Amino acid sequence: MVNRNLLKEFQKRLGRENVFSEEADRLVYSYDAAVLKPEIPGLVVRPVTSEALSHAVRLCNENGLPLTVRGAGTNLSGGTIPKKGGVVAVTNALNKILEINEEDMYAVVQPGVVTAKFATAVESRGLFYPPDPGSQAVSTLGGNVAENAGGLRGLKYGVTRDYVMGLQFFDVDGELVKTGSRTVKCATGYNLTGLLVGSEGTLGVISEIILKLIPLPVHKRAMMAIFNDISRASETVAAIIAHRIVPATLEFLDNFTIRAVESYSQVGLPVDAAALLLIEVDGHPAQVEEDADKVASLCREMGAAEIRVAKDAAERDKVWEARRSALSALAKMKPTVVLEDATVPRSKIPDMVLAIEEISRRFDLPIGTFGHAGDGNLHPTILTDRRNKEEWKRVEAAIEAIFDKALELGGTLSGEHGIGLAKSCFLEKETSMAAITYSRRIKAALDPKNILNPGKIIGESP
Numbered sequence: 001m002v003n004r005n006l007l008k009e010f011q012k013r014l015g016r017e018n019v020f021s022e023e024a025d026r027l028v029y030s031y032d033a034a035v036l037k038p039e040i041p042g043l044v045v046r047p048v049t050s051e052a053l054s055h056a057v058r059l060c061n062e063n064g065l066p067l068t069v070r071g072a073g074t075n076l077s078g079g080t081i082p083k084k085g086g087v088v089a090v091t092n093a094l095n096k097i098l099e100i101n102e103e104d105m106y107a108v109v110q111p112g113v114v115t116a117k118f119a120t121a122v123e124s125r126g127l128f129y130p131p132d133p134g135s136q137a138v139s140t141l142g143g144n145v146a147e148n149a150g151g152l153r154g155l156k157y158g159v160t161r162d163y164v165m166g167l168q169f170f171d172v173d174g175e176l177v178k179t180g181s182r183t184v185k186c187a188t189g190y191n192l193t194g195l196l197v198g199s200e201g202t203l204g205v206i207s208e209i210i211l212k213l214i215p216l217p218v219h220k221r222a223m224m225a226i227f228n229d230i231s232r233a234s235e236t237v238a239a240i241i242a243h244r245i246v247p248a249t250l251e252f253l254d255n256f257t258i259r260a261v262e263s264y265s266q267v268g269l270p271v272d273a274a275a276l277l278l279i280e281v282d283g284h285p286a287q288v289e290e291d292a293d294k295v296a297s298l299c300r301e302m303g304a305a306e307i308r309v310a311k312d313a314a315e316r317d318k319v320w321e322a323r324r325s326a327l328s329a330l331a332k333m334k335p336t337v338v339l340e341d342a343t344v345p346r347s348k349i350p351d352m353v354l355a356i357e358e359i360s361r362r363f364d365l366p367i368g369t370f371g372h373a374g375d376g377n378l379h380p381t382i383l384t385d386r387r388n389k390e391e392w393k394r395v396e397a398a399i400e401a402i403f404d405k406a407l408e409l410g411g412t413l414s415g416e417h418g419i420g421l422a423k424s425c426f427l428e429k430e431t432s433m434a435a436i437t438y439s440r441r442i443k444a445a446l447d448p449k450n451i452l453n454p455g456k457i458i459g460e461s462p
């Protein structure tokens with residue numbers, strides 16, 4: 001809890017109705033979508049203007065209070081768990097789309113804008129904002145930027161980082177810093193935008209984002225390739241790209257996930273299939289038809305038992321809705337679900353898929369695997385019950401085994417979910433102590449009192 005005088009100061013600067021100190025209010029901001037121990041913050045605030053957000057930052061810094069900024073709290077790495085207590089600032093009232101510029105193809109938004117709402121708003125103008133995390137119906141653009149979120153379209157269109165042209169953020173003193181510009185090119189000064197993207201609220205508090213938009217693809221073709229052999233499915237992923245076709249989406253679901261999704265959403269998935277590839281190509285109609293034909297025949301050559309091409313937009317949407325429900329479907333099966341995002345070069349997907357199956361057997365744990373196979377980003381999802389201590393030990397060992405395998409195959413600890421609290425203890429395995437020390441120096445220079453989301457990514461200096 002913060003003391004009475006400070007509470008009054010927050011109320012004065014942010015408005016009484018935007019400051020929450022009751023235990024019940026604080027409790028709901030003690031956790032996020034990661035399976036980690038909750039920590040109850042001392043205070044929750046909801047700034048309704050950028051100025052109020054800067055007051056919150058300033059008050060925290062002046063009074064030595066840790067500050068955790070929170071969008072929708074959907075991150076899967078513990079990024080919004082207020083590890084050291086202090087203040088949680090929720091950005092959901094900062095939810096204005098300030099500008100959509102059709103001529104210069106950019107938009108300016110506040111951090112609390114919900115990702116899917118923004119995508120729909122730009123689509124209505126014939127423009128396209130591709131990053132589409134599975135959580136897009138609730139996640140915020142501020143959270144996406146701070147996590148460098150990916151999504152189903154990463155293969156062809158890249159991730160959030162590729163669309164951030166500029167930012168406004170508050171440094172730890174509450175001073176407004178402007179980075180980047182509204183121009184396609186910008187070579188002015190250090191790349192502070194790049195430093196902030198993916199910094200998980202540890203280096204600054206984002207108050208405005210300039211996002212690049214691109215023309216909306218005019219034509220799309222989606223299909224489902226059904227495989228009776230999981231290895232053939234995973235080998236097909238690399239084969240498609242090797243044939244110089246870059247689908248907008250190339251998703252993989254194993255049998256365990258197919259059955260979970262079908263029982264959850266009844267969209268007619270083939271429950272006996274060993275694996276599915278869900279593929280969408282987009283672009284100019286002539287090119288799309290040619291690519292779709294090529295992909296379909298390639299899948300057949302690689303051993304697909306059946307190819308189902310979506311006949312219309314409704315059928316296509318149904319397939320993608322089913323894919324987006326994979327995590328929810330798996331989560332219904334057990335009290336605890338741990339979703340990982342270890343990522344490998346896409347040519348190593350077959351090895352990674354087999355390794356996950358072996359890890360599932362070795363630790364005697366059900367693991368459903370699905371994910372953005374086209375960019376090597378699989379989501380092995382462990383179903384468990386956190387209350388079972390013996391089983392949880394096996395879960396922790398299985399998680400480490402998954403990371404070790406991904407690194408052995410030349411991959412990375414996180415394709416899109418960030419490091420947060422969940423993976424900071426593994427960071428040295430992928431990077432080096434020198435890289436961690438370098439990062440800690442940056443953090444110490446920009447946030448000497450360790451106010452901004454302390455304990456995340458790089459842990460604490462020894």
Ligand SMILES: Cc1cc2nc3c(=O)[nH]c(=O)nc-3n(C[C@H](O)[C@H](O)[C@H](O)COP(=O)(O)OP(=O)(O)OC[C@H]3O[C@@H](n4cnc5c(N)ncnc54)[C@H](O)[C@@H]3O)c2cc1C
Pocket residue numbers: 032033068069070071072073074075076079080091111132133134135138139140141142143144145146147148149150151152200201202204205206207327328416417453
């Ligand atoms: C069902 C489900 C599906 C998912 N699918 C995907 C997926 O496909 N791809 C993917 O990348 N992720 C996915 N995620 C993870 C998650 O949705 C993303 O990490 C998302 O970007 C988090 O957005 P958020 O608004 O919930 O941010 P939060 O969880 O609230 O915050 C995330 C981080 O950003 C920081 N932050 C938030 N706002 C600001 C700000 N204004 N300034 C500075 N720092 C800030 C927080 O401190 C925290 O460290 C999924 C999660 C779920 C639950």
